[in-house]
Amino acid sequence: MPEGHVLHRLARLHQQRYAGSAVRVHSPQGRFASGASLVDGLVLDRAEAYGKHLLHVYAPDRVVHVHLGLYGKFTELPVPLEEPRGKVRMRVVGSTHGTDLRGPAACELLTEDEATTLLSRLGPDPLREDADPERGWERLTRSRSTIAALLMDQKIVSGVGNIYRAEVLFRRGIPPELPGRELDHDRWKLLWRDLVELMADGVRSGRMDTVRPEDMPEVTGREPRQDRHGGEVYVYRRAGQPCLHCSTPVATSELVGRKLYWCPTCQRG
Missing domain, CATH: 1.10.8.50 (Helicase, Ruva Protein; domain 3)
Known part of the structure; x- marks a missing residue:
């Protein structure tokens, strides 16, 4: 299972490549189709990590929460993207790059309050400046x-x-x-x-x-x-x-x- 530094590296990369602009989001596999449809075309406000959790925060009040678990993986690709291969749970496409998520333990749409509740159960993250x-x-x-x-x-x-x-x-x-x-x-x-x-x-x-x-x-x-x-x-x-x-x-x-x-x-x- 990826440890926390992997998620923080992903958050930095996604912040750099996708934040601040509207992104296309869909679920080729179909298991995240309803959640993807609610953020598709929105501006990604920020990407951040907390421990082993990755959050894509959209406005207003929509947060995509990802936990990779044992088998989850993001694959980064330049645009234009080829047709998805395999069971892609979520595809995010920006102006220069896209990323495919496969096999996560969790990929779900949360409200900001739900995300706050989730993170409140976790211990301090050594990689966050707000850690106590x-x-x-x-x-x-x-x-x-x-x-x-x-x-x-x-x-x-x-x-x-x-x-x-x-x-x-x-x-x-x-x-x-x-x-x-x-x-x-x-x-x-x-x-x-x-x-x-x-x-x-x-x-x-x-x-x-x-x-x-x-x-x-x-x-x-x-x-x-x-x-x-x-x-x-x-x-x-x-x-x-x-x-x-x-x-x-x-x-x-x-x-x-x-x-x-x-x-x-x-x-x-």
């Missing part, structure tokens, strides 16, 4: 669940997925099984700072590099990571490989249906 990390801290410290599970809970922190979860816990030496209510406030602030910096870097580069400069391959002499996800990481998808700091084999287990990775030595707590 204390809201996440308050929710986290009321829970007996593990910090590893809580970081994947979008009501605690919005936009964090499996990769950033594993990597920030390693970077701060936090054992994944630590109950959320036992995490002290200073470590929470450091963890939050890492999320802000790493995810912002992901927006800029399109990669998920979580390794500090001194641990990069060009400094240590190790081979660069070979993985379809790209980016240099400490523990994610490195089960059984030596930890970059202590050489202990990286451990893995399943938590809430997702793979968890950590170093048993560096993350003793």
Whole structure:
């Protein structure tokens, strides 16, 4: 599932290409036909992201909400566009580009009040200037669940997925099984700072590099990571490989249906 930086990159791109002008919107697949007809021909006021949610805001009072889920994807195309291929849930066409949305978990038309209600349920997004990390801290410290599970809970922190979860816990030496209510406030602030910096870097580069400069391959002499996800990481998808700091084999287990990775030595707590 795409993590929050992917949605923020999409929001920036859609803001640049489509906002401020009237766009054509339709649903070749037909599953979003009624919603598309209500915004077709309107001016896109803005595109913005909150966590893993993308919003296309039209005036008056019409918001297209998209959640990509596991299989959703936008495909950007120059105009003139060819006929849609496959099951395109929504096509947006501007003056120079178009974008096709396939396979999202959600593509729906909301009012502004409905969109506000949706976002109010989410935790703070490290990529938004209006984020209040204390809201996440308050929710986290009321829970007996593990910090590893809580970081994947979008009501605690919005936009964090499996990769950033594993990597920030390693970077701060936090054992994944630590109950959320036992995490002290200073470590929470450091963890939050890492999320802000790493995810912002992901927006800029399109990669998920979580390794500090001194641990990069060009400094240590190790081979660069070979993985379809790209980016240099400490523990994610490195089960059984030596930890970059202590050489202990990286451990893995399943938590809430997702793979968890950590170093048993560096993350003793």
